[in-house]
Structure formats: structure tokens, C-alpha cells
Amino acid sequence: EVQLVESGGGVVKPGRSLRLSCTASGFAFGDYAMSWFRQAPGKGLEWVSFIRSKAYGGTTKYAASVKGRFTISRDDSKSIAYLQMNSLKTEDTAVYYCSTVTTTFQNWGQGTLVTVSS
Amino acid sequence: QSALTQPASVSGSPGQSITISCTGTSSDVGDSNYVSWLQHHPGKAPKVVIFDVSDRPSGVSDRFSGSKSGNTASLTISGLQAEDEADYYCTSYTYSSASWVFGGGTKLTVL
Numbered sequence: 001e002v003q004l005v006e007s008g009g010g011v012v013k014p015g016r017s018l019r020l021s022c023t024a025s026g027f028a029f030g031d032y033a034m035s036w037f038r039q040a041p042g043k044g045l046e047w048v049s050f051i052r053s054k055a056y057g058g059t060t061k062y063a064a065s066v067k068g069r070f071t072i073s074r075d076d077s078k079s080i081a082y083l084q085m086n087s088l089k090t091e092d093t094a095v096y097y098c099s100t101v102t103t104t105f106q107n108w109g110q111g112t113l114v115t116v117s118s
Numbered sequence: 119q120s121a122l123t124q125p126a127s128v129s130g131s132p133g134q135s136i137t138i139s140c141t142g143t144s145s146d147v148g149d150s151n152y153v154s155w156l157q158h159h160p161g162k163a164p165k166v167v168i169f170d171v172s173d174r175p176s177g178v179s180d181r182f183s184g185s186k187s188g189n190t191a192s193l194t195i196s197g198l199q200a201e202d203e204a205d206y207y208c209t210s211y212t213y214s215s216a217s218w219v220f221g222g223g224t225k226l227t228v229l
Contacts, residue, residue: 035218037164044223045158045207061217097163104154104169105209111163 002026002107004098009112012088020112022081022098030054030076033101036083038094039111046094049083050101066092088116121146121219122208129227135196138224140208141189146219148189152211155184155193158223159204167206168193195226203228 008020022034035050049062049072060072071084081098095111123141130136138155140147147153155168166175168184171191181196191210195202208221 039158044205045156045164045220047209047218047220050218059216061215099164103152103211104166105156105164106166106169106175108163108165 002100004100004107004109006096006098006109006112009096009114011115011117013118014088014090014116016088017084017086018088018114020083020085020096020098020114022083022109024079024081024100027100027107029074029079034072034074034081035099035101035105036072036081037097037099037105038092038114039097040091040094043094048096051081085114088114090116092116120222122210122221124206124208124221124224126222127225127227129229130195130198131229132198132200134198135194136198136226137195138193138206138208138226140191140193140210140221142191142210142219143189145214146189146210146212147186147191149213150210153184153186153191154209155182155191156207156209157204158207164207198228200228202226 003025005023033052036048051060051072069087073082093116097111098109099105100107153171156164157167158164167182171186172184183194205223207223
């Protein structure tokens, strides 16, 4: 059974950093692109970033709202995708989800809550 | 502002059919075989209900169907049920930038 579990969320002050993890099981993690999404309170789902598999160069893409502050990476030996979030802003407060990527966003985790507040 | 345009809300009564549109450009929806629709119940993990324009994942009701005409994709839900009340998002792969674009979401209310 495919399973994605996000972790690393919490309460952090503006300007600080946080690293989220997406731990995968039940499939060949290294063969898949991975993506991060978020949903801020009262707002819609927003795509944040994605990373291709190593076979496709491991290239990355970011939403304009996080480019230069967030970094996506992967450790295929541990089946984990990461989202390093730096210079956090209050508007980054959201539930963050990870998903697998094929021709669609196939499998999803339950999300982890990030609260940026002073 | 989202790259793909969806209506903010649609509604229908149980048993009725509704259609949600998703309008893009010739560089994304119009040029892509990889248009998907995500269903999101707040507080739960999102779920794909349609992928590759009109394919349905196993386990998704055949009441859900997808289509595309020109730069507009559509999601139709027939025989509306209370459990269909959710937010729906369209997404399309765009070859020019080798990335994905998204709609802003449509809130479906089952009256």
C-alpha cells in the first residue's frame, strides 16, 4: 500500500526556518517525481514545488511565492522528500501536503501544519 | 491569480448533474494530454478523480467524467450525492515550461 507521511510542521517565528519531511513507503520512491502543496486557512490548494526523479535529472520547480526561500530535495536511499523553508512569513502558515507525481498527482499524505507567528 | 480559470462555486441538488469548467490557454490545457481534477474535502488529503483529461482512477465512481475542448477542460459529476460536496481543482501540465499550472478551485455545494 502506498503511504506518504508528512512531518516536521510546527510553530515558528517569522524569519526562521523549518524543514518538512515526506516519508514514503509501498512503492519505488526513486522512480517518482514528488511535489509539495499547501492550503492556508480559508484558502484554496496551492502548488508549492516539485522535484523530478534522478532518472530525469532531479530538476526542481517552485511557485513564485516561495522561490528563493524554499528548497525541495530528496533522499532516495531513505525514501524521503524534503522541503526546506527559510525566511518564513506569516503568509506561509498552512497545512503542507506531499504527493507523488506521474501524469497526475496520484498519492497524497495527510498533511502537516506549519504556523508562522510571532 | 491562478493560471487556470475555474468558477468559484457551483451547486446542484442530489441526483442532478453539474459541470465545472477550467479554462487555460493553448500553451497549457489546449496543448496538454495531462489535465487532472483533484477533489479536496477540507482537512483531508486531496484525491485525484480524473487524470489524463478523461481517465478515472480505480475506485473513483463512474459518476465522474472529464473532457476537453480547445483550451477548456470540464469535470462533470452526474447523480450528485452529498459526499461529492468538496473543493475541486483542475491542473494541467505545460510543456513549454515543463511544469504544472493550477486552477483556483471550485466549491461544489450539494443543496
